Amino acid sequence: MSSKTLIIFTAVGLIAGLVFGLYLIDVKNTSQLEFVEGSSISIVTEKFDFKKGEEIKISIINSGTVPLTFSDSSYGLRITGLSGMLMFTPKTFQDANLESYSLGPKEKIEFVWDQIKNDGDVALEGLYKIHSKGFDPEDKKVEKFTTITIWK
Secondary structure, X not given: OOHHHHHHHHHHHHHHHHHHHHHHHHHOOOOOOOOOOOOOEEEEEOOOEEEOOOOEEEEEEEOOOOOEEEOOOOOOOEEEEOOOOEEEOOOOOOOOOOOOEEEOOOXXXXXXXXXXXXXXXXXXXXXXXXXXXXXXXXXXXXXXXXXXXXXX
16 A cells, blocks of 8 residues: 555544544533523433443433423423434323423423333433423423433
8 A cells, every 4th residue: 555545544534533523522412401591401311321221310400590391291301312213202191280391490300211212122322312392481492402322
């Protein structure tokens, strides 16, 4: 192999590594909890990397100064693959006494995911996004996601 070819392959590898690294920095959102003025929601897990089969505790926190409402008892929680394919949503229920579910400022709700997908299969190793979506008093959508990794 000539030295020109080696230099080209090395340069392409360095550029690809840099681009992939920047992508992962954006995907692997590590700032989980920030309190702000106005409407905001935060998703907090105890860590970012989990062993296969380990329970994942997820807290959805109203990190703003206004109440947030949600359409059902799942509080907008969805777990997807990086491609956006839905893997898990909590079973929901409707309380006859409640028109909607809400979180006041600094209030939180906790969920536990046992890494079992909605179809009953066990989640495979990989990166997963945890999403939550609610609405502020002006009916504007407030959403956030964080990323976790499941390892063998």
